[in-house]
Amino acid sequence: MAQTAKVVFPLPDHDFDVTEVAVPWKRLVEAGHQVVFATEAGATPACDPLLITGVVFGALGARAEPLAFYRELERSPEFASPKRWSEIDPASFDALFLAGGHAPGMRQYLGSDVVQRLTAGFFETTKPIAAICHGVLVAARSQRDGRSVLHGLRTTCLPKYMERSAYLATFWRRGKYYRTYPAYVEDEVRAALAKPEDFGRGPKTLSKRGTRDDHTHAFVVEDGRYVSARWPGDAYLLANKLLERL
Numbered sequence: 001m002a003q004t005a006k007v008v009f010p011l012p013d014h015d016f017d018v019t020e021v022a023v024p025w026k027r028l029v030e031a032g033h034q035v036v037f038a039t040e041a042g043a044t045p046a047c048d049p050l051l052i053t054g055v056v057f058g059a060l061g062a063r064a065e066p067l068a069f070y071r072e073l074e075r076s077p078e079f080a081s082p083k084r085w086s087e088i089d090p091a092s093f094d095a096l097f098l099a100g101g102h103a104p105g106m107r108q109y110l111g112s113d114v115v116q117r118l119t120a121g122f123f124e125t126t127k128p129i130a131a132i133c134h135g136v137l138v139a140a141r142s143q144r145d146g147r148s149v150l151h152g153l154r155t156t157c158l159p160k161y162m163e164r165s166a167y168l169a170t171f172w173r174r175g176k177y178y179r180t181y182p183a184y185v186e187d188e189v190r191a192a193l194a195k196p197e198d199f200g201r202g203p204k205t206l207s208k209r210g211t212r213d214d215h216t217h218a219f220v221v222e223d224g225r226y227v228s229a230r231w232p233g234d235a236y237l238l239a240n241k242l243l244e245r246l
Helices: 018-030 064-074 104-110 113-123 135-141 160-174 185-192 232-245
Strands: 006-010 014-016 034-039 095-098 129-132 220-223 226-229
Touching (some): 006 018, 014 018, 014 104, 018 034, 018 232, 095 232, 113 135, 135 185, 220 232, 226 232
Parallel strands (some): 006 034, 006 095, 095 129, 129 226
Antiparallel strands (some): 220 226
């Protein structure tokens, strides 16, 4: 693979997770790689605003360093002028990154036939693919020969206990904000796999996160060129695993 890789991040117009986009972007550009963003119509995307201000009483938002990365990202030309989803050809890129987020605007991206065809196209190649949190749903929903592209692969995603806990803790204030779909992410992803043991939940945690220099509390599942992670707390480690594959 070329020394400088070109990595595409398809995103919704709004509501993606701050950390799950800004951290991998920062780590990739630091390593000298090129990141290309894509939205449905080429509009400049925006993150979930509650992850900047805090979901409840200023809490449950992005940590300081990822937030600083996002402010930097907002000023970058590749973010301000994204491609259209329909313009992305896997042959022109070296890797795919499927970011997550849980707010309602994510459904535009998570349910897109165009993004799913793009994802299936990348799985037809031998190029690296990374997915985190709800981003794993995109892969689970992408079909190849009548099956999910994750059929036969090992993966993780947002665990059910995390999704349920966040919902129960914030429902009084935010309603179904943490429930993107009636089905839990984990249940839909598990249904796409060849066998139950192909799903890795990881150690239980609700607060401890990995950082740039300490991956003690982070978790990823690696299956060849495909790597996946659970939530923002795994973003640094996932970025490192993608860098290894580049």
